[in-house]
Amino acid sequence: MTDATAISISDLTELATEILTRGGFSHPQGAAIARTIIAAERDNCKSHGVYRIEGCLRTLKLGKVVPDAEPVLLQDDSAVVRVDAKSGFANLAFELGAPVLAEKTRKFGVAALVINDCTHFAALWPEVEALADQGLAAMAMCPSYATVAPSGGDKPLLGTNPFAFGWPRAGDTPYVFDFATSVVARGEVELYRRAGKQLPEGWAIDADGNPTTDPEAALSGAMLPFGGHKGSAISTMIELLAGAMIGDFTSDEALDFLGTTAIAPRHGELVLAFDPARMSGGRGNPIAKGEAFLDAIAGQGARLPSQRRFAARKIAMAEGISLSAAEMAQLHDLHARGLAAVD
Amino acid sequence: MTDATAISISDLTELATEILTRGGFSHPQGAAIARTIIAAERDNCKSHGVYRIEGCLRTLKLGKVVPDAEPVLLQDDSAVVRVDAKSGFANLAFELGAPVLAEKTRKFGVAALVINDCTHFAALWPEVEALADQGLAAMAMCPSYATVAPSGGDKPLLGTNPFAFGWPRAGDTPYVFDFATSVVARGEVELYRRAGKQLPEGWAIDADGNPTTDPEAALSGAMLPFGGHKGSAISTMIELLAGAMIGDFTSDEALDFLGTTAIAPRHGELVLAFDPARMSGGRGNPIAKGEAFLDAIAGQGARLPSQRRFAARKIAMAEGISLSAAEMAQLHDLHARGLAAVD
Numbered sequence: 001m002t003d004a005t006a007i008s009i010s011d012l013t014e015l016a017t018e019i020l021t022r023g024g025f026s027h028p029q030g031a032a033i034a035r036t037i038i039a040a041e042r043d044n045c046k047s048h049g050v051y052r053i054e055g056c057l058r059t060l061k062l063g064k065v066v067p068d069a070e071p072v073l074l075q076d077d078s079a080v081v082r083v084d085a086k087s088g089f090a091n092l093a094f095e096l097g098a099p100v101l102a103e104k105t106r107k108f109g110v111a112a113l114v115i116n117d118c119t120h121f122a123a124l125w126p127e128v129e130a131l132a133d134q135g136l137a138a139m140a141m142c143p144s145y146a147t148v149a150p151s152g153g154d155k156p157l158l159g160t161n162p163f164a165f166g167w168p169r170a171g172d173t174p175y176v177f178d179f180a181t182s183v184v185a186r187g188e189v190e191l192y193r194r195a196g197k198q199l200p201e202g203w204a205i206d207a208d209g210n211p212t213t214d215p216e217a218a219l220s221g222a223m224l225p226f227g228g229h230k231g232s233a234i235s236t237m238i239e240l241l242a243g244a245m246i247g248d249f250t251s252d253e254a255l256d257f258l259g260t261t262a263i264a265p266r267h268g269e270l271v272l273a274f275d276p277a278r279m280s281g282g283r284g285n286p287i288a289k290g291e292a293f294l295d296a297i298a299g300q301g302a303r304l305p306s307q308r309r310f311a312a313r314k315i316a317m318a319e320g321i322s323l324s325a326a327e328m329a330q331l332h333d334l335h336a337r338g339l340a341a342v343d
Numbered sequence: 344m345t346d347a348t349a350i351s352i353s354d355l356t357e358l359a360t361e362i363l364t365r366g367g368f369s370h371p372q373g374a375a376i377a378r379t380i381i382a383a384e385r386d387n388c389k390s391h392g393v394y395r396i397e398g399c400l401r402t403l404k405l406g407k408v409v410p411d412a413e414p415v416l417l418q419d420d421s422a423v424v425r426v427d428a429k430s431g432f433a434n435l436a437f438e439l440g441a442p443v444l445a446e447k448t449r450k451f452g453v454a455a456l457v458i459n460d461c462t463h464f465a466a467l468w469p470e471v472e473a474l475a476d477q478g479l480a481a482m483a484m485c486p487s488y489a490t491v492a493p494s495g496g497d498k499p500l501l502g503t504n505p506f507a508f509g510w511p512r513a514g515d516t517p518y519v520f521d522f523a524t525s526v527v528a529r530g531e532v533e534l535y536r537r538a539g540k541q542l543p544e545g546w547a548i549d550a551d552g553n554p555t556t557d558p559e560a561a562l563s564g565a566m567l568p569f570g571g572h573k574g575s576a577i578s579t580m581i582e583l584l585a586g587a588m589i590g591d592f593t594s595d596e597a598l599d600f601l602g603t604t605a606i607a608p609r610h611g612e613l614v615l616a617f618d619p620a621r622m623s624g625g626r627g628n629p630i631a632k633g634e635a636f637l638d639a640i641a642g643q644g645a646r647l648p649s650q651r652r653f654a655a656r657k658i659a660m661a662e663g664i665s666l667s668a669a670e671m672a673q674l675h676d677l678h679a680r681g682l683a684a685v686d
């Protein structure tokens with residue numbers, strides 16, 4: 001790639017922070033958003049990388065996020081810590097709540113972080129990784145926009161509802177997965193549409209509820225959950241736990257609230273954390289037991305999730321993040337013109 | 344069915360308890376096992392119904408379960424309650440731990456029940472239903488025997504690792520699902536073998552790791568996780584949380600320990616519970632919000648999980664449980680001859 005520029009993680013984070021703050025975010029909000037976006041770009045996770053900066057600014061421009069929100073932490077003597085994001089993006093809210101979640105998890109063995117009234121655009125893996133880095137196991141989940149039909153149904157109701165899990169590994173990157181509970185993320189269907197390609201079977205139904213491989217028909221119909229009725233059940237669980245239970249939007253309410261899937265959705269989030277040291281009750285070393293099991297998976301030649309990200313991260317940490325000339329040009333345009341550069 | 348006998352739930356529970364105690368189980372153990380088995384039979388969930396009685400006796404006959412184990416409850420000021428099943432079946436251990444789990448959940452918002460050193464033959468839905476009946480949301484999971492290859496792998500390593508979830512509904516049966524994280528339970532493959540039928544594609548691989556539709560080849564090879572790499576990841580999470588983390592067997596260790604899949608496996612179990620009233624933080628009524636969402640699913644004509652069980656339960660509660668002459672004969676034989684009637 002002759003047109004690629006290598007830029008250090010810290011320089012790119014600073015540039016992204018500047019773009020976001022010049023665009024109108026407070027420094028704490030902009031910096032937290034930038035850290036998350038650049039972590040994704042660093043891992044070559046382009047779907048959540050620098051191209052999301054414009055989306056965050058668009059959401060701001062449309063008045064659908066409070067750019068200088070100051071999240072408020074609420075805690076009592078329970079094992080639940082709550083952060084009211086005050087209609088800001090979720091990132092700063094998570095950063096505020098995570099240390100308290102970790103502390104409560106060490107105290108109680110298991111604890112929960114509830115984030116309410118946040119705008120959400122990011123993957124969940126940065127969150128479970130942050131907890132795994134502290135030696136904790138973690139699950140994270142949230143609703144999104146109603147674009148997925150429940151198994152046996154014919155209309156969008158569930159979101160793509162991501163589910164993420166992290167498990168600490170000794171002296172290594174953690175075991176981490178993070179996936180949409182739909183067959184694929186909506187962006188994937190959009191890529192097929194732009195490429196003029198037919199979808200694989202089993203991804204979607206049209207507006208009448210019939211199976212379709214036409215991306216246009218799929219986008220005006222509904223995507224399907226992964227794994228049939230089992231994936232549909234897990235997605236429903238996410239609506240109940242990370243929507244209804246925490247007093248926040250389910251995916252249909254999130255879509256009703258904003259009326260479009262073109263900007264970042266508004267909802268809540270649920271993160272659970274476990275302290276393996278406490279959960280094991282002195283019955284051996286849980287991390288060592290985990291290693292033995294994960295090694296047995298890898299020993300079959302099966303790839304553990306997130307390995308591609310970790311490999312890209314290693315390169316980015318040594319050589320900087322490689323961005324194309326077009327990506328750099330867009331960043332410079334956003335930096336120079338601010339919201340005027342946002343469609 | 345001219346040969347069917349209707350027997351009341353309580354009479355059948357009493358008969359099962361007598362069979363189990365005459366076979367050698369202590370009364371508390373036998374009664375707890377009988378309650379679980381008859382709950383399954385009542386719901387016409389035959390795979391966990393009366394036919395399991397012989398399996399429990401077989402496990403006892405082979406000396407692989409302690410029939411008069413007295414489970415021990417361990418608790419501290421954390422949100423985790425632990426029950427050491429003392430090598431007995433899981434049922435009595437759960438019954439001992441569940442009230443303390445419920446109490447801790449109300450106190451802390453979220454809490455966990457860890458069961459260690461138990462023998463396990465039952466579905467998990469009775470457990471999440473018992474918690475939902477008390478107004479709590481719950482997740483339950485456990486390893487089993489290594490019979491499933493991880494996605495991308497070629498040898499059995501994961502168990503069929505069931506995952507269950509329950510959510511309380513106002514004035515109705517709860518929202519409950521409980522499924523194997525393999526495409527199907529192992530018993531299903533066995534049914535195809537007995538019927539001389541080929542398996543659908545995507546269920547299994549042979550001993551060389553190649554896809555197979557031959558049930559014999561599948562049984563000596565490995566089953567596959569549901570939903571490809573996503574289901575495989577969830578199953579791995581279950582090994583880590585409900586095996587490694589709680590200081591108990593992963594599915595490969597469980598199989599090593601007993602050396603056969605023909606009797607009930609030995610491992611631990613993890614149950615998480617949530618108090619929606621506390622988790623909602625005063626932001627509306629979580630149960631009412633859940634109802635609205637579940638009604639929207641049902642409003643599309645999509646069936647909620649467990650509805651078939653609940654319908655069967657209603658009939659059994661009104662008319663008794665219907666058993667065939669062969670089933671009744673086997674129960675009477677087990678009752679009369681005890682362990683001598685067990686293969």
